Amino acid sequence: MMTFRAIQISRYASRSLFLSTHAVGSAFPHAKFRLSAVPGAVFHQGGSRSFASHAPKASEILSAVYRVRLRIAQWVWYGNLLFTKLKPILLSNSGASLIGLTLGTGSNLIYASYVNCKREQGLQSALALGSVPDVEGGRVLAERKEIKEALTTLLQPASDHSQYGMVIGSQGTGKTTLVRQVAHNHAGILYVNIQPSGVTEQEFAETVAKALHFFPRSRVWFNIVLSQLGIVTHDVEDKRKYLVQVFDEFTRQAKIYRQKTNRPPVLVLDNVNRLAAGNPGLLNILQDIAKDAADDGIFITVFVASEGQAPLQILGRSAQSRLGRVIVVKDLTKEEALRYLCHQHGKHRDIAEAVYDFTGGRIAYLKSALTQLNSGIPVLGIRQQFLDTGRDVFTKAKCMPDDEFKLVAIPLARKMLLAGAISREDFEEGAGSQTTAKRLLAVNIFTLSPYSELVVFDSKPIQLVAQEVVGNAAQRRRSWLWLW
Ligand SMILES: Nc1ncnc2c1ncn2[C@@H]1O[C@H](COP(=O)(O)OP(=O)(O)OP(=O)(O)O)[C@@H](O)[C@H]1O
Ligand SMILES: [Mg+2]
CATH class of the missing domain: 3.40.50.300 (P-loop containing nucleotide triphosphate hydrolases)
Structure with a gap:
């Protein structure tokens, strides 16, 4: 029987928990928070067996509720006490400044921490999935x-x-x-x-x-x-x-x-x-x-x-x-360009071949020609526009100093038309000096491919205009020789 009672006692909440005097200052009015205030709290160490089997749970809940209430009452009481004592100081000028400073610093600290936390999130998201902008949607792109x-x-x-x-x-x-x-x-x-x-x-x-x-x-x-x-x-x-x-x-x-x-x-x-x-x-x-x-x-x-x-x-x-x-990244091959124009954009094969003929599979030109075709411009008109743009490049190049265009660029273009491409060394030799070679490369008629070290025409329209220019120069020379 004694053993049974000892076990039951250990299941009841301790009295000391209800008193909590250890945490409260002597000034706190403990009388207001006596054990009798706990509704239905009965501290039996014996009693009937039925109470022993149900009361411990209810008692524990009540004790927990009571402890919470006690803590709140303590905080309110001490808060009041602090406010009463500090009130005269706070209402003085220096007190108000102190409050302002504390609030200002506190809010600045919270704001700075918040901004820096957001900053870190933003920085990490820059390397996250999908941070590179996609190409504009809604367009059918050539497959590569x-x-x-x-x-x-x-x-x-x-x-x-x-x-x-x-x-x-x-x-x-x-x-x-x-x-x-x-x-x-x-x-x-x-x-x-x-x-x-x-x-x-x-x-x-x-x-x-x-x-x-x-x-x-x-x-x-x-x-x-x-x-x-x-x-x-x-x-x-x-x-x-x-x-x-x-x-x-x-x-x-x-x-x-x-x-x-x-x-x-x-x-x-x-x-x-x-x-x-x-x-x-x-x-x-x-x-x-x-x-x-x-x-x-x-x-x-x-x-x-x-x-x-x-x-x-x-x-x-x-x-x-x-x-x-x-x-x-090279131009599209003829096959790729025709697939793009015919299969992906429904153009007739003859038109697609004509477009490839003056664009040479440069995707930017194919796209531009496609836009013009879709707006009703005939393919010959588009070709004319591309060649006019190429002629502008040659017109600018004709203003090169020391007549470099006539003396150097035309012979080099002639050589390139025959061979398709010439080596960097041959190009520099034909130009006469590295400086002239650089100047010629800068006028956008020729391009040096750094890996193959070959010089080629900048684009297909440029190549077509070069044919014209070289042909005209040959014609003029022939007429001049004939007159002479
Ligand atoms: N696969 C494709 N299908 C359709 N159009 C394309 C494709 N790739 C590029 N284009 C279009 O061709 C044009 C040139 O493309 P992009 O700007 O990518 O070329 P780039 O080589 O970067 O040019 P740059 O040398 O001037 O930087 C753009 O108008 C683009 O929309
Ligand atoms: Mg680019």
């Missing part, structure tokens, strides 16, 4: 399966990949569209499109910052004051160049991404030819950053450039030793 597969491998490097890459091709061959189409479907890619008006360090840094969702950390006001006074705080203002700040942040995010996925993220820099033309020094810096990041396995850079100065500059530096895969 093979090159898309090659790009997928380049944009999804293995964990031990340690080389940066390059995507090159003549203007309008569809590099940007392809890169965005592929990158849009994969995580871990930061796509930066260099704007024509964004080639200074600051402008470029702003473009990267936008893609990365980067903005400087929000700081608490006393950090700002202390750093203004020259007193170092744990959160000093970042006074380094904006480009360095942005790349440091990208490096930090790249490390986080790498840790999470065991794969290096990829930084795609599109239109680097704009840097080669407007700020070649910055392109050199970016190539060095790309080399170091690839060496350390932090991130992989992919440079996207039109053929011309940019790939030549990249290939001409020692940092090119870490250049890995180079993907050349």
Whole structure:
């Protein structure tokens, strides 16, 4: 019987829990919160067996409720006491200032923490799935399966990949569209499109910052004051160049991404030819950053450039030793172009062949011709427009200094029409000097393909106009000889 009672006792709530005097100061009016205030609380250590089997649960609940009430009453009481004591101080001028300062600092602290938390979320989401903008929807694009597969491998490097890459091709061959189409479907890619008006360090840094969702950390006001006074705080203002700040942040995010996925993220820099033309020094810096990041396995850079100065500059530096895969985006083959025009856009084969004849499978031209066909312009009229644009290029080139066009460009064009392409060496020899060769390449009649080191006509319309120009020159020479 004694054993039974001992077990029952242990199941009842302890009296001391109801008193709680250990936590309350002596001034607290305990009399108001006596045990008798607990409704139905009866502390029997014996009693009937039926009470022993049901009461413990009810008693425990009541005791818990009572304890909560007691705590609330204590807080209210102490609150009142504090308010009464502090009231005169708070109503004084210095008291009000203190309250203002405390509230101001507190809200500033909460706001800064909130903004910085949002900032971190934004930064991490920049490398998340689908952060690369897709090509505009609603268009039927030419299928380019093979090159898309090659790009997928380049944009999804293995964990031990340690080389940066390059995507090159003549203007309008569809590099940007392809890169965005592929990158849009994969995580871990930061796509930066260099704007024509964004080639200074600051402008470029702003473009990267936008893609990365980067903005400087929000700081608490006393950090700002202390750093203004020259007193170092744990959160000093970042006074380094904006480009360095942005790349440091990208490096930090790249490390986080790498840790999470065991794969290096990829930084795609599109239109680097704009840097080669407007700020070649910055392109050199970016190539060095790309080399170091690839060496350390932090991130992989992919440079996207039109053929011309940019790939030549990249290939001409020692940092090119870490250049890995180079993907050349070429014009569509005749078969691909006809499939695009006939099967994907329902054009008659004769029309499609005529369009291919003056566009040479350059996707930008095919798309433009298609738009004009759809608006009712006959194919001969479109051809005429393309040739007129090509003639404009030659007209500008005719203004070249020292009569370079007549003396050098026409013989080179003649040679190219016969051979299809000429080597870089032959081109420079025909031009007479490297400077003239450079000037000729800059007038957009000829293009040097950096990988094959072959010089070709810039596009099919240019080739067609070159035929005209070379033919006219030969005709004039013949007439002149005849007269003589
Ligand atoms: N696969 C495709 N199908 C249909 N149209 C395309 C395709 N790829 C590109 N285009 C169109 O061709 C034009 C040129 O494409 P894009 O800008 O991608 O070429 P690019 O090589 O990046 O040009 P640039 O050398 O000037 O940077 C654009 O109008 C684009 O919409
Ligand atoms: Mg482009």
